[in-house]
Amino acid sequence: MESREFKDFIYNHFSKVSKAFSSPKRFELLDLLSQSPKTVEVLAKETSMSVANTSKHLQSLLESRLVTFKKEKNFIIYELVDDSICDILSSIKALTETQMVEVKLTRLDYISKPYKIEALSIEDLPTFLEGEMTELIDVRPSREYEAGHIPGAKSIPITELKEMISSLSKDKKVIAYCRGPHCVYATEAVEYLKEQGYTAYLLEASVHDWKQINQNN
Amino acid sequence: MESREFKDFIYNHFSKVSKAFSSPKRFELLDLLSQSPKTVEVLAKETSMSVANTSKHLQSLLESRLVTFKKEKNFIIYELVDDSICDILSSIKALTETQMVEVKLTRLDYISKPYKIEALSIEDLPTFLEGEMTELIDVRPSREYEAGHIPGAKSIPITELKEMISSLSKDKKVIAYCRGPHCVYATEAVEYLKEQGYTAYLLEASVHDWKQINQNN
DNA sequence: CAACTATTCAACTTATTAGTTGAATTATAA
DNA sequence: TTATAATTCAACTAATAAGTTGAATAGTTG
Missing domain, CATH: 1.10.10.10 (Winged helix-like DNA-binding domain superfamily/Winged helix DNA-binding domain)
Structure with a gap:
């Protein structure tokens, strides 16, 4: 050859x-x-x-x-x-966002809604979860939750948020996450929660991001 | 939208x-x-x-x-x-080799030459370099060496190996590397060195691999 | 300025790819 | 066994991509 x-x-x-x-x-x-x-x-x-x-x-x-x-x-x-x-997918996404600014801008624009939404990064999570005053919710379809989720998260699929919202206490801060920054489920969830008078935050990360950071423990 | x-x-x-x-x-x-x-x-x-x-x-x-x-x-x-x-390139290469076995086999087959060549991995390198009895050579074109190389490596482009071989001592073990496992320069270099009576090894890694492992120091 | 060199553009051919629709296959459950 | 639901296959159209050749451009050097 x-x-x-x-x-x-x-x-x-x-x-x-x-x-x-x-x-x-x-x-x-x-x-x-x-x-x-x-x-x-x-x-x-x-x-x-x-x-x-x-x-x-x-x-x-x-x-x-x-x-x-x-x-x-x-x-x-x-x-x-x-x-x-998964790693390749997220490297390509990251590269795309750094090189093609319009993608990042469009995402941020699409996500900004009437209610100002505060986004947390995966590094912020542990400090937020300390103390019992926060609740982490996974708003993806339940199948995806079952296939793997961030420990401590509760499954509330976006499609069932309306019915299940009563299970969340207004005294707690609610943190919602979904498939990652390019998925809109969590944004929609936070938007709805705020409309209903909750204190809600968006976690801009995926289960995969979480795993990558916590693979050593 | x-x-x-x-x-x-x-x-x-x-x-x-x-x-x-x-x-x-x-x-x-x-x-x-x-x-x-x-x-x-x-x-x-x-x-x-x-x-x-x-x-x-x-x-x-x-x-x-x-x-x-x-x-x-x-x-x-x-x-x-x-x-x-570079990370994306190497992830895709790695994925290709694990999923499409024929690629790995072809590479190993192509690399196996009359002289049996011993391949080192990047992790073996530090132990090999300890003591002054080894010499690490970079056989890529000199432009690539100048753009970045493994510390301690000497530039001997494959095209100039014949002329420069006298600068290498037969008392030392020679370790050759090139662009990575899918590049054949180092294989050719080791083959030639062995023919000439040197003790030579192949380092199956690229500068990029080396950087990834040593980015913390 | 003229000659030269490195690079890009334009026009074209051939091959590959994404997508549609409707029929065929396969496995399960009645 | 037959009906049904999930999935794949086959045939086709329209769009996109890779590669060739030859001409055009732009920057350098004598």
Whole structure:
């Protein structure tokens, strides 16, 4: 094997894996799967794609070995093969925000709502949680909560916030988090909580961010 | 702005950055630039592309803001905008090797040569360097050495190894490194040194790997 | 200024990709 | 076994990307 042939071979493979991230919808699929395993149907609904097209994307992700699936009843449940994919997703997101300022601005703009929302970073969390006067809530779908959550967090899916709000005490500060800074569930939750007279904060971090920082303990 | 519209906007941008990595030649360009800034001509030669095509790829990298350039005389020198790009490159390489076994096998196969070569990992390095009986050599082009190298390493570009070999003592163990495990310069160097009767080892790591491990000191 | 060099642009061909729709497959449950 | 629900396949269209060649531009040096 010639040197050039060898290089072409390996760079072809590197780029094949990179291609998995290079379509907006496929990136979104991987991002959703980084929260928890999901069925084709759920993925199609969340990404606003046809089921057929979702399936096709999943096939291509299978081919580049970034996802696997398991069967359960007559559902096929897809999941990421490796946690390092989450790291790659978040490095690319971070790079995008630093290099393409418009993305950061759009996000901040989209998140700023009539009620001023105060955002905490993951480093602030421990000090906030000290003392019993705060409550941490995870507003993602319950499946994602079950697949992994920040210790001490209570599951209140955004879809059920209205019904479950009474379980939260107005004497406590409420901290809401969701899939990460590019997901709007937590923003919506904080907005609603403030409207209802709660003291609420946004945690701008994902479970994955939390894990990365706390992997040593 | 609607929720779907917002998602489409940000995922479009994430994928735009990812697209930079998704062509084999562009990945190779980024990989070369991760070693040191380079001119269009050098990049074209190293990747076996026409200058026009190289330029076009560089334009697209400029557009996705992964590279910048500076002018020097009538040369245009491209460089990466951010060190985090190196991290992304190496995560993708690592993921590719774990998921696509054929890549790892091909690399190991390509590297195995008539002379059995012993490969050291970056963690082994400090113990090997203790005592004055080893010599660490950097066999990349001198420009890349100048842009950054492992402390204590001596620059002996692979192209000049024949002439410079006399500067190495046969009483010392020689450790050679290059751009990383997917670059063959160090392998070729070790092979040649062994033929000439030296005790030589391959360091399977890049300067970037070294920096990552030693960033705290 | 003229000659030269490095780089980019423009026009074009070929190949690849995203997405649609409707039919086919597969597994479960009645 | 049949009906049903989940998923995939196949055929097609429209859009995008990679690469080639040759001309254009811009900056340097004699």
